[in-house]
Amino acid sequence: MSERLSDRLAGGTSRRGFLARTGAWLVAVTTGTAALAVGAEDADAYHFCGHTFTTASCPHPTGIPRVDIKGYPLRSRDGKPVDDLGRLVDRHDHPIDEHGHRLRDTDGLLLPPAPRSRICQDMIPKRYGIEVHRDGSWYRCCGGTVRRLMDCCSTHRTRINGDAALAGYCAPGRYVFCVHYFQTSVPC
Amino acid sequence: MLTAAILVATAFVAGVTGAWSPCGFSMVETLGSAQPRLGARTVRLSCATFALGALAGGAITFTALGALGSLMHAGGAGLALAVAVAIALLAALGEALGVRIVPQIRRQVPEPWRRVLPLPLAAGLYGVLLGLGFTTFVLTLAVWALAGIAVAIGSPLAGLLIGLGFGAGRALPVVVMAPRYATLGERLEQRMAEQPSLLRRLRLADAALLATLALVMLASGSAAAAPVVVAPQGADPSVAGDELAWQGPDGKAVLVRGDTRRELSAQNVAIGGPNVAVRRGGEIVLLARSTLASAGTQLTGAGSPSQLAVSRDWIVFRVRRPGGGDLLYAASLRRTRIVLVATSSHRGRLGRPALAGDRLAYSVATPSGSRIVVQDLKRGTHRVVVSSTVHLLSQPALHDGRLLYVDASYCSQQLRVMSLRNPGHGRTLLQLGTTAHRDAGHDPGYTTQGSEPSLCPPGSPGRTDRVLWTTALGAHVAYVTLMRPGADGRAGAEIVRVPA
Numbered sequence: 201m202s203e204r205l206s207d208r209l210a211g212g213t214s215r216r217g218f219l220a221r222t223g224a225w226l227v228a229v230t231t232g233t234a235a236l237a238v239g240a241e242d243a244d245a246y247h248f249c250g251h252t253f254t255t256a257s258c259p260h261p262t263g264i265p266r267v268d269i270k271g272y273p274l275r276s277r278d279g280k281p282v283d284d285l286g287r288l289v290d291r292h293d294h295p296i297d298e299h300g301h302r303l304r305d306t307d308g309l310l311l312p313p314a315p316r317s318r319i320c321q322d323m324i325p326k327r328y329g330i331e332v333h334r335d336g337s338w339y340r341c342c343g344g345t346v347r348r349l350m351d352c353c354s355t356h357r358t359r360i361n362g363d364a365a366l367a368g369y370c371a372p373g374r375y376v377f378c379v380h381y382f383q384t385s386v387p388c
Numbered sequence: 389m390l391t392a393a394i395l396v397a398t399a400f401v402a403g404v405t406g407a408w409s410p411c412g413f414s415m416v417e418t419l420g421s422a423q424p425r426l427g428a429r430t431v432r433l434s435c436a437t438f439a440l441g442a443l444a445g446g447a448i449t450f451t452a453l454g455a456l457g458s459l460m461h462a463g464g465a466g467l468a469l470a471v472a473v474a475i476a477l478l479a480a481l482g483e484a485l486g487v488r489i490v491p492q493i494r495r496q497v498p499e500p501w502r503r504v505l506p507l508p509l510a511a512g513l514y515g516v517l518l519g520l521g522f523t524t525f526v527l528t529l530a531v532w533a534l535a536g537i538a539v540a541i542g543s544p545l546a547g548l549l550i551g552l553g554f555g556a557g558r559a560l561p562v563v564v565m566a567p568r569y570a571t572l573g574e575r576l577e578q579r580m581a582e583q584p585s586l587l588r589r590l591r592l593a594d595a596a597l598l599a600t601l602a603l604v605m606l607a608s609g610s611a612a613a614a615p616v617v618v619a620p621q622g623a624d625p626s627v628a629g630d631e632l633a634w635q636g637p638d639g640k641a642v643l644v645r646g647d648t649r650r651e652l653s654a655q656n657v658a659i660g661g662p663n664v665a666v667r668r669g670g671e672i673v674l675l676a677r678s679t680l681a682s683a684g685t686q687l688t689g690a691g692s693p694s695q696l697a698v699s700r701d702w703i704v705f706r707v708r709r710p711g712g713g714d715l716l717y718a719a720s721l722r723r724t725r726i727v728l729v730a731t732s733s734h735r736g737r738l739g740r741p742a743l744a745g746d747r748l749a750y751s752v753a754t755p756s757g758s759r760i761v762v763q764d765l766k767r768g769t770h771r772v773v774v775s776s777t778v779h780l781l782s783q784p785a786l787h788d789g790r791l792l793y794v795d796a797s798y799c800s801q802q803l804r805v806m807s808l809r810n811p812g813h814g815r816t817l818l819q820l821g822t823t824a825h826r827d828a829g830h831d832p833g834y835t836t837q838g839s840e841p842s843l844c845p846p847g848s849p850g851r852t853d854r855v856l857w858t859t860a861l862g863a864h865v866a867y868v869t870l871m872r873p874g875a876d877g878r879a880g881a882e883i884v885r886v887p888a
Contacts, residue, residue, distance in 0.1 A: 246834065246835055246837060248834055256838040256839070257829065258842075260829075260842045263826050263829040264827050264829060264842075285779075285780055285822065286825070301876070304873060305857065305873060305879055306871060306881050308879075309694060309708070312739065313755045322777075
């Protein structure tokens with residue numbers, strides 16, 4: 201998501217971090233305040249609102265990679281927390297139904313909890329065996345509130361798509377492995 | 389059994405078809421024409437070593453392919469079956485139409501061996517090369533098809549059967565023709581060389597067998613995949629020998645053997661060895677399975693027990709802790725002692741226990757991961773058999789060194805069985821969709837590119853409200869509760885049976 205126009209400039213050459221930063225500087229200088237206009241409407245994007253390039257989502261139990269502020273998965277359409285099986289859960293990680301009632305078995309006992317993993321910091325190391333960091337982010341207006349678009353960064357040059365990773369908002373020496381977002385409650 | 393027989397027959401005919409290859413002709417001529425020079429005994433010995441070599445070669449190739457398939461899919465029975473059926477049907481069509489063999493391996497066995505090595509040794513080595521199947525010319529698509537089917541089935545045993553059938557087929561023409569080369573072999577060799585219709589007929593036979601194989605696999609696979617409802621309103625199955633017990637919805641436990649059905653009052657029931665264990669309120673009572681009379685053992689004051697397992701020497705029961713979490717106790721029926729065997733924290737849950745002799749299995753589920761533990765109650769040892777920090781592994785059952793359990797992810801719920809001696813390789817007996825409401829992975833109106841990592845594999849079943857719940861494992865069948873969880877005690881359940 202955070203591969204901006206600067207990334208495209210850098211990505212077309214060596215994809216080195218300093219080029220991405222140089223690209224960012226050029227974009228800032230040449231576009232000036234025009235960039236501030238982005239966000240008046242929902243940001244035009246790739247596979248979800250606000251994401252502006254081709255890096256794929258971090259694997260998410262319900263699909264669209266929406267997370268809470270700590271990185272735990274939320275259901276995209278309503279922001280309700282889900283576990284690694286995609287089940288709605290309450291704040292104690294008990295599975296619940298659509299009305300918030302805890303689900304019980306035939307003995308009337310609560311269903312067992314399933315693992316609940318942060319989709320960048322926990323899930324990526326589990327599934328791909330690489331160390332990741334949630335380095336940088338960018339904010340755009342999506343669905344009437346501000347959306348924080350976050351890169352899941354690693355030192356690997358290959359992103360989750362299987363091709364060359366871009367610098368995005370990652371710290372120097374790290375590249376975007378996959379992307380996810382946090383939807384704030386700030387109206388826009 | 390029928391599938392195995394047709395697999396072997398198909399491989400055998402495919403092997404016979406191989407006699408029409410440059411190497412096949414060469415083998416008959418090499419061994420047959422040596423008789424005047426080396427004697428009948430040497431030729432017969434060479435035929436024997438050739439046959440052994442061909443069997444060994446076939447066994448090596450196809451067993452390896454079966455093992456490879458086992459490593460590749462390790463379950464996924466439905467998809468594997470579909471792939472195997474598709475391969476068989478396509479190859480059958482190709483054989484029926486007599487299409488050119490593609491890809492063709494244009495290699496032959498080394499000719500100098502027959503001159504520099506003792507004939508029995510050379511014949512044995514030639515046999516290995518021909519039995520391997522893919523080191524020399526291939527004269528039928530069935531060989532390629534059988535290779536694909538061996539991988540798709542993913543069973544080393546099935547691969548071995550295919551390999552032995554193929555090796556036997558490769559050996560037969562040589563063994564029949566070479567010792568009688570002057571009287572029979574040479575004449576047959578001429579007919580093989582001059583009458584293409586013979587090869588055509590064999591390829592039609594290959595086609596017929598492959599088509600039959602596809603149909604039989606489809607029929608047996610469909611039957612295996614179709615669960616049979618055994619208790620429309622029941623939960624928590626338990627098996628001992630040919631008897632099945634479960635918990636009914638109205639506080640009654642049901643025991644069924646053949647046409648005999650018995651009921652008794654209970655909130656939980658388990659059977660094992662000569663015993664029936666039932667929970668009635670806060671009491672656990674042991675009954676004789678043959679008569680349902682009291683066996684004299686009664687456990688009281690165990691808090692709030694729920695879920696039981698029983699064997700000849702043990703009762704294991706789960707108790708809910710007041711502050712959350714579970715305790716698992718084992719009561720020895722021989723020494724009348726009770727030991728605490730497992731606990732879970734207030735955020736975790738212990739699953740329904742399962743017993744087979746002294747062996748206990750239970751699951752532990754927490755928000756940070758899940759695992760299935762097998763414990764030897766007699767020795768006091770235990771080991772984690774399977775674990776996951778992403779999937780929910782639960783509902784174990786044991787039988788004769790095998791473990792049945794449920795593996796749930798955000799894409800599917802699978803009922804899996806594995807050997808405790810080889811826990812890395814299980815197979816899926818039944819698969820349901822996830823209970824999660826999943827989205828398309830992209831916002832409406834946006835491109836789909838980038839949503840791939842969260843998508844489920846092709847062929848994943850659709851969403852369901854039902855949960856694969858408690859299980860039981862018999863010698864040849866597995867039982868699982870299909871539960872619709874609910875709030876306020878409205879959960880519903882049925883028990884289904886699948887072949888295991």
